[in-house]
Amino acid sequence: xxxxxxxxxxxxxxxxxxxxxxxxxxxxxxxxxxxxxxxxxxxxxxxxxxxxxxxxxxxxxxxxxxxxxxxxxxxxxxxxxxxxxxxxxxxxxxxxxxxxxxxxxxxxxxxxxxxxxxxxxxxxxxxxxxxxxxxxxxxxxxxxxxxxxxxxxxxxxxxxxxxxxxxxxxxxxxxxxxxxxxxxxxxxxxxxxxxxxxxxxxxxxxxxxxxxxxxxxxxxxxxxxxxxxxxxxxxxxxxxxxxxxxxxxxxxxxxxxxxxxxxxxxxxxxxxxx
Numbered sequence: 001x002x003x004x005x006x007x008x009x010x011x012x013x014x015x016x017x018x019x020x021x022x023x024x025x026x027x028x029x030x031x032x033x034x035x036x037x038x039x040x041x042x043x044x045x046x047x048x049x050x051x052x053x054x055x056x057x058x059x060x061x062x063x064x065x066x067x068x069x070x071x072x073x074x075x076x077x078x079x080x081x082x083x084x085x086x087x088x089x090x091x092x093x094x095x096x097x098x099x100x101x102x103x104x105x106x107x108x109x110x111x112x113x114x115x116x117x118x119x120x121x122x123x124x125x126x127x128x129x130x131x132x133x134x135x136x137x138x139x140x141x142x143x144x145x146x147x148x149x150x151x152x153x154x155x156x157x158x159x160x161x162x163x164x165x166x167x168x169x170x171x172x173x174x175x176x177x178x179x180x181x182x183x184x185x186x187x188x189x190x191x192x193x194x195x196x197x198x199x200x201x202x203x204x205x206x207x208x209x210x211x212x213x214x215x216x217x218x219x220x221x222x223x224x225x226x227x228x229x230x231x232x233x234x235x236x237x238x239x240x241x242x243x244x245x246x247x248x249x250x251x252x253x254x255x256x257x258x259x260x261x262x263x264x265x266x267x268x269x270x271x272x273x274x
Contacts, residue, residue: 136164143218
């Protein structure tokens with residue numbers, strides 16, 4: 001299922017979301033070196049689990065093993081001279097958030113960022129949203145490194161940071177309608193069901209797909225935790241904790257905007273009894 005848009009209005013201009021999208025697009029089209037068949041640019045500039053595990057750039061021996069696809073178990077701390085001696089492996093973890101492996105990779109990530117990011121920026125404000133986005137990307141990278149600490153494969157893409165945005169969206173706007181395309185048929189579905197389904201599907205990612213699905217899971221969980229924390233922190237102390245099932249919120253959780261009843265989103269009777 002591919003999201004086309006959400007019906008969740010904002011009250012501010014999402015300048016930081018635009019900025020992140022612009023930087024990713026610029027990095028993709030302005031650096032032709034990254035399309036070299038040898039992959040040298042990503043080895044030199046992107047995050048690599050082995051490097052983050054050891055705190056050192058890949059050695060020439062490790063780089064040769066990675067290029068020959070014999071890198072399993074080749075991650076060795078202090079194994080010879082560094083292939084890229086001036087590489088800062090920690091800054092590379094930030095740079096990787098803005099690098100992508102192909103036009104489809106870039107386009108898909110930027111589309112998801114636009115749909116879900118503008119509302120999170122509207123909720124947090126520009127500065128906190130920017131910090132949250134970068135923190136989500138870092139947490140996602142850490143999750144991937146924990147899962148594959150010896151991997152010599154560069155990790156690129158904004159999907160971990162965007163997963164954090166989606167996790168927060170689930171906590172703050174669970175009832176916002178998402179116009180979704182299933183094959184050729186558009187339909188609306190609550191954000192809670194779309195995002196929960198997306199999260200569950202990560203666990204069924206094919207092992208040979210080269211998708212860093214653990215990074216997606218880690219980023220999503222981080223975003224959801226931040227979302228819950230912000231809700232608790234911003235709730236007035238005098239408000240009692242309500243554990244009852246809430247009635248249908250016609251604003252989609254945004255506090256404004258005309259949204260349809262669940263019976264209109266799914267057809268027929270209201271499946272939620274609200």
